[in-house]
Amino acid sequence: MLKDVQGGHALSKDQYDALLPELRAALLDAQARLRKAGFSVVVLINGAAGAGKSETVNKLHEWLDARFLVSESYEEPTEEERSRPEYWRYWMWLPPAGRIALFSGSWYTRPILDYVWGRSSEARLAEEMARINGFERTLADGGTLFVKLWFHVSKKVQQKRLEALEDSPATRFRVAKSDWKNHGRYGEFVRVTEQVLEQTSTGAAPWHVLDAADDRYRHVKAARLILDAMEARLAGRSRSHEPERLAPIPDPHTVLDELDLSLSLGKSEYEERLAAAQGKLFRLVRKLQKRERSAILVFEGSDAAGKGGAIRRITWALDSRSYRLIPIAAPSDEERSHHYLWRFWRYLPRHGRVTIFDRSWYGRVLVERVEGFATEAEWRRAYQEINDFERELTEAGVILVKFWLHITSEEQLRRFEERKQDPAKRYKITAEDYRNREQANQYEAAAAEMLARCSPPTAPFVLVEANDKRYARVKVLESVVRALEQQL
């Protein structure tokens, strides 16, 4: 793609001045309409050192309404960022619906540098590009509009630019020694960039390569590309979000029917095994910090399956400073204006810590599917999105253990009735719980599909036979211990 870029584009001052008023009015107008349009815009400003990224970002800040603009420049990760999965810092700054983000430097920078400087292989680079495609597709499917701009300059122009920056005391600090080292490998960078752009120019998030030698041309061209992309999306039909409630389905036969729900444990064996597992757990969690690892435990299961009781058996064994328990209920309005995975990224543990999710991102393919809060297209693609998300976690060294707690319908009814009798538990039970029972087949089919599709070898679901609480709690504790032992 780079070789197709014609050099020599330039705008005279007069041409530029004549173009500006209309361009700026159009940008502001598109931005005003965006605010009500329910999607967000992510603009990537990428390219070699000296290509003028920072100047154009500043210019766009001047032309757009900065109140509805998020701007972030990615350089070396901070301590906070390094102790979480690599993409955490990108997720944290993703704009809510109605806003534009300008990212200068992005998820492309590190893989390209790693490859050019021999820290990764061709195969690894291809893997990283596939990962980027997955990430961008996930966001694009969630409504994010991508405008990916690559600023291209010739080797000669790059050299002149770097020299000019160094000549002025006001800009000298912006040229690092590594910029000159990279300049020496200009040809290699062009080759790799070609490859990266080809592999990641997708329908959902295409690249635009700009001749970046002339400042005025580059500013105007970048603004026009952003404007065109916004105009096109704003003109399109807004996507319909008609919730469709699924028709009841007959009793499905699923993997869940194969569980032996008669499994149980006697009191003394329970107490002995529980105490042993809790002791091990405490010691294993202490190891996390030293090994620069973190852990995430996910609890899903039917209503009244005993998630809370199992979680308490874990938390009682831990120092309260080492974990955070996040119950997932309806999202807040800030969360609702972001991609549905955003709120889980928010709570990722730093090294040495454990996050326990009481319900989780699987709500997308469970309650949101069954109740029609997500469209069919949305929940169908969520399996892949979730697998991608979990791969981010496990590849970053997060120890991920996921549980599905299962009970029979009869046992569930018995527990509901029991809760109604108990003053301390009565608040837990609502009419909705009974209503959900009418959809039990739907929920079970959804759970079975989720278990089948989201159990990769690196992050399998642990199925827990939970009719007997003692059996379930010991199985949960011992599974966590086993996972930590294997990975620490």
Add this chain to the structure above:
Amino acid sequence: MLKDVQGGHALSKDQYDALLPELRAALLDAQARLRKAGFSVVVLINGAAGAGKSETVNKLHEWLDARFLVSESYEEPTEEERSRPEYWRYWMWLPPAGRIALFSGSWYTRPILDYVWGRSSEARLAEEMARINGFERTLADGGTLFVKLWFHVSKKVQQKRLEALEDSPATRFRVAKSDWKNHGRYGEFVRVTEQVLEQTSTGAAPWHVLDAADDRYRHVKAARLILDAMEARLAGRSRSHEPERLAPIPDPHTVLDELDLSLSLGKSEYEERLAAAQGKLFRLVRKLQKRERSAILVFEGSDAAGKGGAIRRITWALDSRSYRLIPIAAPSDEERSHHYLWRFWRYLPRHGRVTIFDRSWYGRVLVERVEGFATEAEWRRAYQEINDFERELTEAGVILVKFWLHITSEEQLRRFEERKQDPAKRYKITAEDYRNREQANQYEAAAAEMLARCSPPTAPFVLVEANDKRYARVKVLESVVRALEQQL
């Protein structure tokens, strides 16, 4: 207070077991009622090393519903935390309404250590306690219920506890060398603690000192103190939040009437002075990082006074990476469930950065006052809260510059009409803007009172005569430059 604590409190295993069921049920019940009660609970677990803070926090985690509990343990601040005002890390973990936070270690720890180890004086300690009283009163007035627990043990018990912790491989890591050093100064700590507890045991946030030698007694006593405080508040009448719209008042004569709104600048002088100030501003902002300082610019003023235009003259001069512009509109639901100052703490800049607030915390004493969104008691006490907040900023080295942009009523009307004619600006003007004009006297009286009460020497308001846009912009830019020059 410490000498009044009778030693020798203890509970036998039988007594403890007999007490527990009722205590736990009552705690869960109170917690369930809290969720609908619209206030939050902050529990401080403080005391010397070896007093059993961590064990009791864990026990409370076990007894309460951990899903609605926030727990944070404060030790050495991280890099992120060090680059912001000291209390930032406390504000960030304050619980939303309906939740309980358990803080182990708190804002009391550092001042006490500093004093005992000779890093601060008696006078400085008293100042810090006054600051704490202000902080706690601000939160208490906002509805937070404080339960401040001080765990007290004798020197002998402390020694035994530290030895026991060191004897077990599972707890050895929890004893630091500094714990033994502090133990050597036990008497000094008791003396300072006495003083601290006396100075900070206020009506809004009283201290409770517990005999902490016996584990069971300490757990139960702590739980009961929390329970009693919650019960008392839950039983009280919920505070009335009847919004009261103020009656129109006659034209007040205020400091704003003294402004010479005929001040203006010619085009060439404007361009010259603006460019000069912008150049200086760019260089000054670059210095922030090196000096480990940050800056906050606050813009308030009548509608259409030209805040946006003035802000743009600043941002155009800056590298887009160095600032963040935060427009303040209606709070999100997460923000609404916290203290009204919480959302401003969220956006405090780290070292090297500038945050620009387009409207700000002054909304409390302006629009919220005039429109009756805040009660009279709320906006009246806000002056002090805001002064305290700003002192936190300036004492932490934040360079704070606040502007009030003022125009005449006639000029405002002219600008409204002009905006209606301009397609690019039409979206800025709504019926509400005209409605607000009817309350102009209210707004002006509120502004005048704010200017009088919130202009301490360390953070004065800059009054900007803004009928002439050129004059206003230059005055804003030059004021920012002057403030930065003075402080860098």
